[in-house]
Amino acid sequence: MAESSPQKKPLPSKHNLGDADYNQLVSFFASIGENRFRAQQLLQWVHQRGITNFTSMTDFPKKLRERLSQEAEIVFPEIVMTKTSKDGTLKWLIRLSHGDIIETVYIPEPKRGTLCVSSQVGCSLNCSFCATGKQGFNRNLTMAEIIGQVWLASRELEPQNLPLTNVVMMGMGEPLLNFDPAVSAMSLMLSDYAYGLSKYRVTLSTSGLVPQMKKLGQLSPVALAVSLHAPNDSLRNVLVPINAHYPLNELMAVCRDYFKDEPRRKVMFEYVMLDGINDQPEHAKGLIKLLKGMKAKVNLIPFNPFIGTAYQTSPKKVIEDFQNILVNANIITTVRKTRGEDEGGACGQLVGKVTDKIRRVKPDVKQ
Numbered sequence: 001m002a003e004s005s006p007q008k009k010p011l012p013s014k015h016n017l018g019d020a021d022y023n024q025l026v027s028f029f030a031s032i033g034e035n036r037f038r039a040q041q042l043l044q045w046v047h048q049r050g051i052t053n054f055t056s057m058t059d060f061p062k063k064l065r066e067r068l069s070q071e072a073e074i075v076f077p078e079i080v081m082t083k084t085s086k087d088g089t090l091k092w093l094i095r096l097s098h099g100d101i102i103e104t105v106y107i108p109e110p111k112r113g114t115l116c117v118s119s120q121v122g123c124s125l126n127c128s129f130c131a132t133g134k135q136g137f138n139r140n141l142t143m144a145e146i147i148g149q150v151w152l153a154s155r156e157l158e159p160q161n162l163p164l165t166n167v168v169m170m171g172m173g174e175p176l177l178n179f180d181p182a183v184s185a186m187s188l189m190l191s192d193y194a195y196g197l198s199k200y201r202v203t204l205s206t207s208g209l210v211p212q213m214k215k216l217g218q219l220s221p222v223a224l225a226v227s228l229h230a231p232n233d234s235l236r237n238v239l240v241p242i243n244a245h246y247p248l249n250e251l252m253a254v255c256r257d258y259f260k261d262e263p264r265r266k267v268m269f270e271y272v273m274l275d276g277i278n279d280q281p282e283h284a285k286g287l288i289k290l291l292k293g294m295k296a297k298v299n300l301i302p303f304n305p306f307i308g309t310a311y312q313t314s315p316k317k318v319i320e321d322f323q324n325i326l327v328n329a330n331i332i333t334t335v336r337k338t339r340g341e342d343e344g345g346a347c348g349q350l351v352g353k354v355t356d357k358i359r360r361v362k363p364d365v366k367q
Contacts, residue, residue: 017042018052018074018151019144021184022191034064040193046074047147047194050155076148077102079156094152096121096145100138102172104149106157112165113157117149119182120173125207127227127240129272131306132172140178146185150195167197170205170225176212183220190222199223205270210246213254224258225268225299226251230278231286239278248290256294263295266332272301273314273322284325297332304338 020028025039041059045051052074054065080101081093090106105116123130124137150167157164167189169175175182182204188194189202205225206213213224230236236243243251259265269291273279287298300323303313314322319335326333 014071014073016075016144017068017072018046018076018148019142021143021187022193024184032067038064043188043191043193047151047154047188050151052076075144076151077145079152082156090156092149092152092156094149096141098139102141102145102149104153104171106153106162106164108162113163114166114168115150115153115164116168116171117146117185118171118173119146119169119175119178123173124177125174125240125242127207127229129229129239129274129303129309129311131304131309134306134308137173141173141181143181143184146178146181147188147194150185150189154195164195165197166201166203167195168203168205168225170203174207174209175204176206176209176216179212179215183216186220186222200265203268207240207242208246208251209242210250210254213258217254217258223265223268224255225270226255228269228287229272231283231290235278235283239274252290252294255296259295266295266297269296269298270301271298272303273319274303275312275314275318277311279314279318279322281321281325284322288326288329288331291331297334298326300333300335302336302338 015028017025017028022039022043025042026036029036029038038060041057045057051057054060054068054072054074057065060068075097077094077096079092080095083091083093085091088108090108092104092106094102094104096102100121102118102121104118107114107116118141120140121138122135123133126133149171150164154164167186169182169186186202186204189197190199199221200223203223203225204216204220205227207227216222216224227240228236229239230243233243233247236248255267255269258267271278271287291298300319302319303311305311305313323333323335
């Protein structure tokens with residue numbers, strides 16, 4: 001009888017330090033007997049110099065570099081496709097560790113460059129006008145997969161001398177349903193040891209998850225955008241179904257108090273313009289009533305049609321008239337310039353065309 005060969009024990013998985021924010025790195029280095037300043041050094045190597053190989057981190061002692069190489073790693077997603085729009089907008093298809101595909105969009109402007117970052121694979125909220133929501137939901141991104149989008153973009157933009165001045169959490173998914181990784185990633189966007197962005201230039205956009213908004217206001221100083229899209233509950237229940245859980249009276253109460261300690265800051269309300277649905281003068285007047293007494297600004301977003309939608313974009317004149325009504329009521333109102341639509345990179349068009357179908361999962365919105 002032949003002897004069976006002994007089974008090999010699986011190698012222990014390495015700790016991905018790309019998935020750690022500053023405080024987590026301080027704890028990690030303390031656990032191996034190292035000073036907290038190693039966390040600062042590591043972040044600078046990774047996010048400011050683009051180095052992920054421990055052996056190249058020359059201000060670490062040789063023994064520490066060897067230990068890190070044995071026990072840890074720094075792993076970010078990878079770009080699998082780049083699409084460039086006629087207006088210069090860049091869209092990257094990014095492959096994650098499990099083979100999922102997400103999209104990240106860079107929008108160049110004369111004096112700034114804005115990166116639109118995803119927080120989930122797909123989205124569970126199923127807003128009726130959003131292409132991403134029609135895919136369903138697969139999973140949350142890890143912190144490394146969120147901040148990895150910024151890391152990848154920085155590496156791609158630097159040789160082209162393109163600036164990265166703003167980050168908006170407005171890509172695929174609802175970031176507040178992936179709360180801890182999103183907040184940790186934004187902390188690195190703000191950190192002087194990483195990207196050093198101003199709190200005014202990092203924006204989280206939410207569909208209005210009231211408990212998580214309250215928590216966010218306590219933990220992170222970033223700017224806030226709320227996907228409003230309707231001036232009353234009956235219409236918003238159709239366009240943004242999460243409104244049934246957190247109706248406008250609850251949502252607006254949080255928004256009114258959100259920057260109470262910083263009176264000069266304003267909540268931005270995003271409002272997609274849908275022909276004949278939410279773009280009439282009575283809707284504008286309802287919006288004025290809803291925002292009365294608030295320090296707010298409104299960003300009107302021309303709808304970007306996608307295959308299978310019944311909605312159409314509001315005519316330019318209708319959008320202009322809507323804007324004028326709000327401006328005449330002393331509400332700061334801008335119209336977003338549509339960018340990247342020829343490559344499916346505009347708002348609501350992050351459809352992940354390289355994937356066949358994302359299975360639907362409904363995460364708990366009460367988390």
